[in-house]
Amino acid sequence: MERKSFGDMQCPIARSLERVGEWWSILILRDASYGLTRFDDFQKSLGIAPNMLTRRLKGLVESGLMERKAYSVRPPRFEYVLTEAGHDFRPVVLSFLAWGNKHFAPEGASVLLKHTKTGKTAVPVLVDQVSGEEITSSGHFKISAGPAADDILKKRLASKYDTLI
Amino acid sequence: MERKSFGDMQCPIARSLERVGEWWSILILRDASYGLTRFDDFQKSLGIAPNMLTRRLKGLVESGLMERKAYSVRPPRFEYVLTEAGHDFRPVVLSFLAWGNKHFAPEGASVLLKHTKTGKTAVPVLVDQVSGEEITSSGHFKISAGPAADDILKKRLASKYDTLI
Numbered sequence: 001m002e003r004k005s006f007g008d009m010q011c012p013i014a015r016s017l018e019r020v021g022e023w024w025s026i027l028i029l030r031d032a033s034y035g036l037t038r039f040d041d042f043q044k045s046l047g048i049a050p051n052m053l054t055r056r057l058k059g060l061v062e063s064g065l066m067e068r069k070a071y072s073v074r075p076p077r078f079e080y081v082l083t084e085a086g087h088d089f090r091p092v093v094l095s096f097l098a099w100g101n102k103h104f105a106p107e108g109a110s111v112l113l114k115h116t117k118t119g120k121t122a123v124p125v126l127v128d129q130v131s132g133e134e135i136t137s138s139g140h141f142k143i144s145a146g147p148a149a150d151d152i153l154k155k156r157l158a159s160k161y162d163t164l165i
Numbered sequence: 166m167e168r169k170s171f172g173d174m175q176c177p178i179a180r181s182l183e184r185v186g187e188w189w190s191i192l193i194l195r196d197a198s199y200g201l202t203r204f205d206d207f208q209k210s211l212g213i214a215p216n217m218l219t220r221r222l223k224g225l226v227e228s229g230l231m232e233r234k235a236y237s238v239r240p241p242r243f244e245y246v247l248t249e250a251g252h253d254f255r256p257v258v259l260s261f262l263a264w265g266n267k268h269f270a271p272e273g274a275s276v277l278l279k280h281t282k283t284g285k286t287a288v289p290v291l292v293d294q295v296s297g298e299e300i301t302s303s304g305h306f307k308i309s310a311g312p313a314a315d316d317i318l319k320k321r322l323a324s325k326y327d328t329l330i
Contacts, residue, residue, distance in 0.1 A: 010275040012265025013195050013258060019269065023182045030178050033330060034308050045321065064268075085268040090301045090330060091260040091291040093178060099257060100177025101311075103229075103250040104184065109311030110175040110318055113330065115296050116305050123294040126256040128287040131280050135289055136255045140281050143199050146266075146274030153275055156210065165198060165255060165278065 010153050016092075019063045024048060024056045026093070029082075032066065033090045037079040065089065091126075098124045141165045175318050184228045185254075189213060189221045194251060195258045197231065202244040230254065256291075263289045306330045 009015065020026050024046070031045050043053055057080055060066040065086035071079045082089075094113065101109045113122040126135045135141050142164050145157040174180065185191050189211070196210050208218055222245055225231040230251035236244045247254075259278060266274045278287040291300045300306050307329050310322040 011192075011195075012270055012274065012276055013261040014192060014265075015269040016261045016265035017188045017191060022187075023179075026182060027176075027179060030176075088264055088267060091289075092257065092264060094291055094300060094330070095256040095260045096178040096181045099250075099253055100179075100181035102253060104180040105177055105311075105313065108313035109177065110314040111177055111322070112309050112311040113293075113300070113306050114309045115293065115298075116307055116329070118296065120295050122296070122300065122306055124256075124291050124300055125294045126259055126289050127292040128278075128280065129290045129299075130285050130288050131283065133280075134292075134294075135259060135278070135287065141278050141287055142281055144277050144279045146277040148270065148273035149275040157276070164281070165259070 010148070010150060019065065020089075024052065025060055026096075028053075028056055028060060029065065029086060029089050030093045030096075032080065032082050032086065033093050037081055039078075039080070042080070060086070094124050095126070136165060139164050175313070175315060181257075184230065189217065190225055191258070191261075193218075193221055193225060194230065194247075194254050195261075197245065197247050197251065198255045198258050202246055204243075204245070207245070225251070259289050260291070301330060304329050 020029065027046055028042060031042055036042055036045060039053065039057070042048075042057070043050060046053065048056075057066065057068075061068050061080070064083055066080045067083050068078050068080055071077055097111065097113065101112070113124060114120065115122055125137075127133065128135055128141065131140070133140055143157065145154045149157065185194065192211055193207060196207055201207055201210060204218065204222070207213075207222070208215060211218065213221075222231065222233075226233050226245070229248055231245045232248050233243050233245055236242055262276065262278065266277070278289060279285065280287055290302075292298065293300055293306065296305070298305055308322065310319045314322065
């Protein structure tokens with residue numbers, strides 16, 4: 001058992017990791033972002049044992065990231081769709097996609113994001129909507145304590161984290 | 166044992182997850198992105214057992230995401246700095262940050278990204294560098310098979326994944 005609960009940490013990254021639980025959950029959210037909704041399709045895509053898939057989907061529903069909806073009454077059939085919070089996870093999935101393609105695909109990309117109108121391959125970068133600047137290349141952004149930070153976090157962010165991203 | 170190896174999957178997301186291993190590694194990469202380099206500082210920040218931190222740092226070095234460098238010869242002292250691949254992980258960390266702040270900080274944000282010149286809080290969004298369009302809100306992007314996709318992946322992406330992101 002290598003994990004402890006991150007949910008009580010103030011850090012929003014640690015709390016996010018708490019919600020997605022482990023890798024399977026991220027890959028399920030990936031597939032859901034790509035449009036899958038049915039148990040059998042997730043199972044085929046992931047090659048995951050059915051009982052584990054059931055458990056992970058249940059966890060994602062309990063965390064408020066997916067919703068279980070009946071799409072047929074007779075026979076009763078259910079599908080799993082992203083909630084707003086689950087939908088908002090797409091930038092994380094796509095950031096993983098860009099990172100994986102850049103560094104861990106020596107044979108070339110197997111999966112790409114494309115613009116539907118131009119057909120061109122997209123290059124996802126993180127931009128600040130307020131200033132319009134690219135975040136990780138501009139040298140103009142830093143991590144700071146927010147209004148809800150407690151004293152310990154404030155001190156830590158002030159001493160060590162007041163660093164350009 | 167809930168994990169299997171994702172490294173042999175063609176999906177760049179699965180391969181990325183293989184590299185970062187588990188949550189501790191993501192939180193170490195978070196701290197490294199924030200500017201931490203020393204064992205003691207990581208340890209204090211994470212509240213992680215030293216032997217586990219040693220193991221995780223070793224894993225990140227082996228995966229090519231961090232580098233162990235001597236910063237003092239007598240006494241011998243080492244620090245851990247991000248490689249280019251580790252540095253490029255920042256968009257994933259910051260996407261987690263934005264997601265956590267939006268959905269899992271009911272008391273308000275504890276950690277924010279700020280513009281150093283204006284002091285304004287940044288709002289990170291994923292933009293396609295080629296078209297300049299915001300990816301997840303435009304409805305103009307889809308997941309497609311890349312040149313290195315094998316037949317199974319191509320078929321799967323064509324049938325199920327040809328979906329707007």
